[in-house]
Amino acid sequence: MSKRKPYIRELPRDWWMKQLFYTKYMIREGSSVLITLYSLILAWGVFRLSQGETAFNGWLEALQNPFAIILHLLMLILALYHTITWFSLAPKAVDLWIKGKKLDDKVIVAAHYGAFAVLTIFCLLIITL
Amino acid sequence: MSKTTEKTYKRSHEPVFWGLFGAGGMLTAFLTPVMILITGLLIPLGIIDQHYFSYEKIHGFATTWYGSVIVLVLVALPFWHTLHRIFHALHDIGINRGRDWQQVICYGFAFAVSVFVFTLLLQMLTAPSLFGF
Numbered sequence: 001m002s003k004r005k006p007y008i009r010e011l012p013r014d015w016w017m018k019q020l021f022y023t024k025y026m027i028r029e030g031s032s033v034l035i036t037l038y039s040l041i042l043a044w045g046v047f048r049l050s051q052g053e054t055a056f057n058g059w060l061e062a063l064q065n066p067f068a069i070i071l072h073l074l075m076l077i078l079a080l081y082h083t084i085t086w087f088s089l090a091p092k093a094v095d096l097w098i099k100g101k102k103l104d105d106k107v108i109v110a111a112h113y114g115a116f117a118v119l120t121i122f123c124l125l126i127i128t129l
Numbered sequence: 130m131s132k133t134t135e136k137t138y139k140r141s142h143e144p145v146f147w148g149l150f151g152a153g154g155m156l157t158a159f160l161t162p163v164m165i166l167i168t169g170l171l172i173p174l175g176i177i178d179q180h181y182f183s184y185e186k187i188h189g190f191a192t193t194w195y196g197s198v199i200v201l202v203l204v205a206l207p208f209w210h211t212l213h214r215i216f217h218a219l220h221d222i223g224i225n226r227g228r229d230w231q232q233v234i235c236y237g238f239a240f241a242v243s244v245f246v247f248t249l250l251l252q253m254l255t256a257p258s259l260f261g262f
Contacts, residue, residue: 029218032211050249053184063173072169079161086158120163
């Protein structure tokens with residue numbers, strides 16, 4: 001049995017609230033919780049879809065609840081925050097070299113936002129077909 | 130005389146989960162906002178008329194082979210991203226007891242929901258008259 005008493009640095013529970021950088025990091029991580037919730041709502045929708053028309057319409061109706069609207073608004077804001085953080089990290093992952101020159105970070109980020117805009121408009125169009 | 134000490138490396142399973150995390154993160158970044166906008170706001174508020182999201186239309190789409198694959202990816206893949214983050218965030222907020230089990234529960238949850246959605250879609254694809262009328 002070891003007699004040593006290692007020093008364990010204390011970590012206060014609110015360490016991430018004392019500095020903006022860490023707070024933003026935790027908001028990003030926290031967005032996962034609401035995106036999980038949204039995906040669960042969708043998974044539930046697939047379940048209701050498999051049960052037939054009445055069940056599916058019930059699911060659609062539940063989404064009209066004011067509480068559901070507010071929840072989705074909040075989820076949308078956090079999902080967008082995830083998008084922003086994901087795109088700002090994109091240059092670290094892409095790292096493109098063209099003719100011995102590294103592609104500018106700004107170009108990569110802008111390309112992501114461009115693709116995001118195109119995809120969003122595409123989805124809105126395809127749903128109204 | 131050379132004596133080589135052989136070290137055996139245990140292959141990590143991290144790349145698999147990290148790959149799913151990355152793919153889910155991509156999907157979440159590009160498509161989740163517009164998905165929330167459509168299913169959570171525009172359709173319920175009637176800005177896009179509900180007949181664009183009717184049972185016939187969605188069921189018809191989800192019971193084609195390509196439609197079921199698209200629905201599966203859109204619904205299930207984000208879980209592999211978010212549960213990975215939640216698993217690591219548990220450490221960040223100082224919940225360090227039973228990390229092994231936390232990992233099993235987190236990835237297990239993503240796996241369970243994926244199987245749930247996969248099964249439902251397969252059922253609709255192969256036996257559309259089972260639950261319909």
